[in-house]
Amino acid sequence: MQGTVGELGEFGLIRELTARLAPTPAVDLGPGDDAAVVKAPDGRVVATTDVLIEGRHFRRDWSTAYDVGRKSAAQNLADVAAMGAVPTAILLGFVAPADLPATWATELMDGLRDECQVAGAAVVGGDVVRGDAVTLAITALGDLQGRRPVLRSGAQVGDVVAVTGWLGWSAAGLTVLQRGFRSPRAFVEAHRRPEPPYHAGPAAADLGATAMVDVSDGMVADLGHVAAASGVDIDLRAADFDVPAQMADIGQAVGVDPLVWVLSGGEDHAIVATFPKSVQLPARWRVVGEVVRTALPGRGGRVTVDGAPWDRAGGWDHFAGE
Amino acid sequence: MQGTVGELGEFGLIRELTARLAPTPAVDLGPGDDAAVVKAPDGRVVATTDVLIEGRHFRRDWSTAYDVGRKSAAQNLADVAAMGAVPTAILLGFVAPADLPATWATELMDGLRDECQVAGAAVVGGDVVRGDAVTLAITALGDLQGRRPVLRSGAQVGDVVAVTGWLGWSAAGLTVLQRGFRSPRAFVEAHRRPEPPYHAGPAAADLGATAMVDVSDGMVADLGHVAAASGVDIDLRAADFDVPAQMADIGQAVGVDPLVWVLSGGEDHAIVATFPKSVQLPARWRVVGEVVRTALPGRGGRVTVDGAPWDRAGGWDHFAGE
Structure with missing residues (x-):
């Protein structure tokens, strides 16, 4: 045409x-x-x-x-x-x-x-x-096919936090593009065309997920919405996330800790959910943290990484500066 | 704030x-x-x-x-x-x-x-x-509350065309604003805040409407979609439309035939439908025309006014010039 x-x-x-x-x-x-x-x-x-x-x-x-x-x-x-x-x-x-x-x-x-x-x-x-x-x-x-919708507000103290899908790939690809490169192709492709695990949403509901969100603004930022809505604190364990070797290589080449992509990068649309500890999760879910306590009154819930605040490149505010 | x-x-x-x-x-x-x-x-x-x-x-x-x-x-x-x-x-x-x-x-x-x-x-x-x-x-x-949806494609030869709601008020109000005036208030208000007869849509379906559309781009233009989708020709009778005296006065003041507002003006979101002749229409519906014949093969359906083409300020093409 x-x-x-x-x-x-x-x-x-x-x-x-x-x-x-x-x-x-x-x-x-x-x-x-x-x-x-x-x-x-x-x-x-x-x-x-x-x-x-x-x-x-x-x-x-x-x-x-x-x-x-x-x-x-x-x-x-x-x-x-x-x-x-x-x-x-x-x-x-x-x-x-x-x-x-x-x-x-x-x-x-x-x-x-x-x-x-x-x-x-x-x-x-x-x-x-x-x-x-x-x-x-x-x-x-x-x-919903008869399912109860899984809200952000249902996370319970003692639940595990588990994720499925890709994390940090889109952000790594974006960094590569911003530096003027067009490869490694896998990451650039991930930025251009995310692959959300659609089936995992209904499956998680059927498994008994207590809260669920897709990672659009970053793992820590989006879990922050869950923590706030549920009135709980969540702690993630950095070592339990998967940082592929190739992502680590790009990180070294461009001087970025790849964990920043994994924990703060959005747009891969991974699905993260909280589940009672008793739930047997299928192999494609990775347990990466826990709902550790009820949030302090008046402070909202918060998300920590290995017990400490995560302040490296938080979520995305559409009205903040470019 | x-x-x-x-x-x-x-x-x-x-x-x-x-x-x-x-x-x-x-x-x-x-x-x-x-x-x-x-x-x-x-x-x-x-x-x-x-x-x-x-x-x-x-x-x-x-x-x-x-x-x-x-x-x-x-x-x-x-x-x-x-x-x-x-x-x-x-x-x-x-x-x-x-x-x-x-x-x-x-x-x-x-x-x-x-x-x-x-x-x-x-x-x-x-x-x-x-x-x-x-x-x-x-x-x-x-x-739909169990109703069959009323499509644009169901108009039948012999059906009457009936309308309910306001016609031409928004267009008259827009002309007034374009000329730099802020009154008559009723028409300016109609341009700023249309009052679609929401209840009339489901009611028309229950009455047996064969085709229906809301008037967003103009009576003739929107009925043109019905004619095309149904493969029929529709004729409207200009004299059967209501041109309020005050609208006629504005028309005279600004040099516009008010029938142009009524037949070509959109945005009042009146509801126009076709009904079998046998249907007893409630008082707020006004019969303004008829489905006169099957469209000629290959020519699509068309809408005439008193048997003649209506070419004064047709519908609205969002990509046409300003």
Whole structure:
């Protein structure tokens, strides 16, 4: 396809985008009407929205449109999984400059579609409007299949903290890109296209997880939300995290302690949950800490690493300085 | 409240925004976790997303933050109603410059909350990020309560076309504002804060509507989508529309045929539907036309007014020139 989204026009663009989609059995009605209709067999629907802006959440020179689609879908689908639900659908609000190449838009949609497919979901609707900065507002829906949703607030003193998925890979890849390199490829790829363990969310719920969150802003930062919501203190053991040899090598090359990537790096969308000690965790879960005590009154919960505060590059505040 | 959203920070802003919300019985879990959980008693969920950008869909000097909230919620909730569903929830993706006054954000949320309340829905979640242009991405959810969704594609030859709600008021108000005036107040208010007849959507479905849409881009333009999707031609009778005397007066004052506002003006979110002739319509529905014939093969359906093409200021293409 040639030309820009401005040349295609709103309805031409919508035609091109929706032509690339395929429904799933959960889709009663896809794009093209006032609204979509998605099955919610459980009688409840899980829903979450995230916004991604060019230059802030992705760069067109570092990521292809396809990868931006994969990544932005993954981010939302992981939120659904972290409730213990199976993703069913996403909707896309898409702001595009008139001079955006039409292929950028269609490849974005291919990425959204393919990531949905990995998670078992479908793109069911959206809106396209013209604006200065490429902006994606993605809403993901999911089905709890009868499960109790696993909240941030359920962690109990004595629970173990366990994680599954990748940690620090995206952050290491971002550092590599920021230094002007395009390899090692595995880490750059991990930054461009995270692989959240979608299945692990519902599985953790079935195993009896007491609290759960996906790691989008960093392990310590996101567990901080669990600690605060549950009113507990959590201690992580640095030695129990996996720092792959290749990540350690990059760390040495660029002068960064790789543990910073593992504990403070977000965007891999690993899933971290607390479980009663009695739960037999499958091999892919790694126990990395414990809920050590009830938080002191009035102080909220906090997360320590080997008993000490972790103050190296905390989470991400969208309104803080660049 | 003083200061800017940048001074509040992401988490401070989220606290301020969510503190203003109140749940409804449909909300199992509101803001603050990875995702919200909303009841979908029907086993299906209706979902739709719209994006609104400052300067394009609203102006901060013409509308208060509260009115922008009311209007942007209304636009999405009306889409849900036009499927024959009862709105249950909205999610907000909110892009804000760091120097946006914090009160603008909180008043926006008040407007979203209050419009949701009119429709019986609640704000259940969202995301805030920093960006240059104030941008709202709103997703609305709804419950069909066992109804068949009323699509755009079901209009049948011989059906009557009927409308309920306001037509042309927002467009007349916009013209007034564009000319630098702030009155007549009723029309300016209608532009700032539409009043979609939410209840009429499910009611029309129960009455046997064969096709339905809300008027967001203009009566002729939106019925054009119905005609195209249904493969039929629709003829409207200009004399059967209501042109209030005060609207006619404004038209004379500014040199605009008020029928242009009524037939081409959007944003009032009236609801227009097609019904079998046999249906006894309640008094608030106004019959304004008929589905006259099957569309000629290969030409799509079209909408005429008194048998002639209507070419005065058609619908709205978001990628066309300003």
